[in-house]
Amino acid sequence: xxxxxxxxxxxxxxxxxxxAGIAGLTALAAPAWAQTMVTxxxxxxxxxxxxxxxxxxxxxxxxxxxRPPLLETPFEVFDKGVFTPNDRFFVRWHWSVIPTSIDxxxxxxxxHGHVNQTLSLTLKDILALPRVELxxxxxxxxxxxxxxxxxxxxxxxxxxxxxxxxxxxxRLKDVLDRAGVxxxxxxxxxxxxxxxxxxxxxxxxxxxxVDHARDGEVMIAYAMxxxxxxxxxxxxLRIIVPGWYATYWVKMLSDIEVLDSPDTNFWMKTAxxxxxxxxxxxxxxQADVKMIPINRLNPRSFITNITSGTTIPAGKPAPVHxxxxxxxxxxxxxxxxxxxxxxxxxxxxxxxxxxxSLRRWETRFTPTAKGNYTLMVRCTNNSGEAQPAQxxxxxxxxxxxxxxxxxxSVA
Amino acid sequence: MKRKILPLALLAxxxxxxxxxxxxxxxxxxxxxxxLPESTRALPDGPGVDLVHDNCLAxxxxxMILAQxxxxxxxxxxxxxxxxxxxxxxIDAKNVPAIxxxxxxxxxxx
Numbered sequence: 116x117x118x119x120x121x122x123x124x125x126x127x128x129x130x131x132x133x134x135a136g137i138a139g140l141t142a143l144a145a146p147a148w149a150q151t152m153v154t155x156x157x158x159x160x161x162x163x164x165x166x167x168x169x170x171x172x173x174x175x176x177x178x179x180x181x182r183p184p185l186l187e188t189p190f191e192v193f194d195k196g197v198f199t200p201n202d203r204f205f206v207r208w209h210w211s212v213i214p215t216s217i218d219x220x221x222x223x224x225x226x227h228g229h230v231n232q233t234l235s236l237t238l239k240d241i242l243a244l245p246r247v248e249l250x251x252x253x254x255x256x257x258x259x260x261x262x263x264x265x266x267x268x269x270x271x272x273x274x275x276x277x278x279x280x281x282x283x284x285x286r287l288k289d290v291l292d293r294a295g296v297x298x299x300x301x302x303x304x305x306x307x308x309x310x311x312x313x314x315x316x317x318x319x320x321x322x323x324x325v326d327h328a329r330d331g332e333v334m335i336a337y338a339m340x341x342x343x344x345x346x347x348x349x350x351x352l353r354i355i356v357p358g359w360y361a362t363y364w365v366k367m368l369s370d371i372e373v374l375d376s377p378d379t380n381f382w383m384k385t386a387x388x389x390x391x392x393x394x395x396x397x398x399x400x401q402a403d404v405k406m407i408p409i410n411r412l413n414p415r416s417f418i419t420n421i422t423s424g425t426t427i428p429a430g431k432p433a434p435v436h437x438x439x440x441x442x443x444x445x446x447x448x449x450x451x452x453x454x455x456x457x458x459x460x461x462x463x464x465x466x467x468x469x470x471x472s473l474r475r476w477e478t479r480f481t482p483t484a485k486g487n488y489t490l491m492v493r494c495t496n497n498s499g500e501a502q503p504a505q506x507x508x509x510x511x512x513x514x515x516x517x518x519x520x521x522x523x524s525v526a
Numbered sequence: 527m528k529r530k531i532l533p534l535a536l537l538a539x540x541x542x543x544x545x546x547x548x549x550x551x552x553x554x555x556x557x558x559x560x561x562l563p564e565s566t567r568a569l570p571d572g573p574g575v576d577l578v579h580d581n582c583l584a585x586x587x588x589x590m591i592l593a594q595x596x597x598x599x600x601x602x603x604x605x606x607x608x609x610x611x612x613x614x615x616x617i618d619a620k621n622v623p624a625i626x627x628x629x630x631x632x633x634x635x636x
Contacts, residue, residue, distance in 0.1 A: 159595055171560035181565035182587040211585060216559040238555055246551075266595035268605055283551045312585055315614035341550035346558050381612065 153177060153189070155273040156423070157261035171215075172345035174202040179270055183208035183309075184347060188275035193438050194419035197465070197473040198250070199278035201340055206347045207255055207276065207361070209319045212310040214367065217351055224290075224335075224352060228304075228373035231295030238337070238351055244285040247334060250472035251357040252279045252440045253364055256387055256409050260512030265399055267512040274417065279440070279473035282355045284336035288329040290371065296325065302374040303328035305354050307367035321363045321387075322378035323356065332357050335368060357471040358443025360409050360514075362387045383408055387511075395514040396507035412442035413516045414502055416449050416476070416494035425523045429485050435462075436477035441496030445470030448495050451478045455489035456504060456518065462492075470497065482525040490521040565589060574628030581617045581625060582609070594633050602629040 155162040155177070165178040170186060179185035186206035192199060219238050226234040255276035260269050270276070291303065302322040309319060327333060334355040337343065344350040349366030356363040362382075378384075388406040389395035394413070397404050416439035427433045439449045445467075450459040465475030482488060495501040506517040565587035569575055582591065597605075603626045609615040610622065617625070 157595070161593065161595075164593070167563075169563040171562065172558075178589070179593060180587060180590045181563060181567070184562065185590075213562070215562060217557060219555045219557045242553065242555070248551075261595075266597070268594055268597065268601065271593045271595065311614070313614050313616060316585075317613070337555060338551045341552075343552055343555050343558075346560050350558055351555050385612070 259515040280339040283338040305365040306370040317381040394507040414494040444497040449476040
């Protein structure tokens with residue numbers, strides 16, 4: 116078994132070296148796996164990024180950072196359908212020590228802490244539990260951070276740190292019930308196999324309230340879009356927290372600890388906190404702002420078939436379509452404006468894949484006069500929350516969901 | 527009558543869904559062994575670049591620095607201190623000013 120793993124690794128290396136050698140002959144300066152460049156329109160720059168196919172099990176992705184990997188989904192992928200292909204699904208890791216080899220026979224998921232019985236589950240044990248499935252958007256807390264003004268440090272994403280998949284797995288509740296949660300439990304802490312490269316670095320761990328963890332929707336997924344997860348998206352197991360930001364969707368899940376007091380670890384108490392204000396908005400430098408852990412996704416919508424600066428012929432109906440998600444309550448409506456938000460009309464919504472899923476919308480725009488137009492799209496969710504006209508700001512660059520604007524000219 | 531039909535319809539629907547799932551989703555998982563690419567981006571030369579190499583790039587590749595927006599010296603100082611105090615990057619306190627100066631020279635206001 117070990118020998119086989121070694122041979123396959125050696126072959127992979129040789130193959131990679133061979134490719135590098137060939138590419139090296141034609142393009143000396145560029146790495147073999149950096150194919151093209153894109154420019155994200157980030158205010159003040161720098162917006163130039165490589166598009167790479169160099170990561171295992173991934174297609175062409177915008178390279179935000181090689182180590183630990185930050186890979187953004189090129190926005191045109193979202194025009195192709197409401198489900199994001201696994202090989203184009205965004206990638207985000209906090210620490211660089213990520214196992215690159217996972218053996219499905221020796222992998223264990225441990226459940227311990229404030230439980231009647233600790234568990235050490237094999238993947239076979241998990242696959243034998245009742246299977247559940249749902250479609251849900253997975254969006255980085257800092258998606259679109261690069262558009263914040265004033266700019267803030269961090270992963271300088273455009274809008275592609277999100278994706279939608281059909282997740283298959285087992286209920287976290289069913290696993291917790293097997294261990295038997297003791298009375299007095301308050302939170303369930305989730306940890307993956309990734310570790311810091313520095314001795315005292317805080318391990319990445321996230322916690323959910325016990326009632327949330329046991330709501331029957333929070334899932335331990337072993338498949339996305341009908342296939343096992345790519346390693347960089349969390350193979351073999353990933354927590355799915357429908358309607359909540361991706362920070363809770365712990366990848367390579369290996370450890371579940373039931374806590375009898377609130378989790379005060381760095382990644383809950385300090386990192387991933389937002390101002391407890393409408394739209395998580397505050398002023399730069401503002402003092403005495405109450406901060407709380409980030410939680411529910413807010414609604415967003417995008418035009419996917421028309422990009423900024425496009426020229427549209429006058430007098431002809433132009434099809435406009437795109438994607439929307441309602442956060443944790445589903446898309447109620449998506450409205451379209453061709454006059455910078457002065458007037459709005461409802462678009463036609465596509466198939467409902469469930470309240471946590473991306474949903475397609477479409478409409479037509481027939482400009483009669485030549486000139487410049489600002490196209491806008493606004494999602495309202497089933498809780499009545501609509502995207503705001505003003506951008507929010509907070510120091511971590513979280514939860515951007517301003518109504519998107521697409522300037523076009525009609526000629 | 528309606529009451530009897532509805533559960534049957536639901537059952538049929540559930541069976542269809544689970545069949546569709548079973549047809550697509552794997553019933554067992556296959557071991558994975560991959561190689562992650564190395565970064566090929568270099569930091570621009572300048573005073574302090576060796577310190578940045580030695581103190582910053584153990585945790586993240588150079589691209590993380592190069593993709594950051596222009597930030598004033600105080601913001602870079604806050605970043606370096608965050609890496610040191612929060613993420614426990616083993617940076618000697620005496621090297622912090624030179625690292626901050628390099629980052630401000632490369633990614634500060636011009």
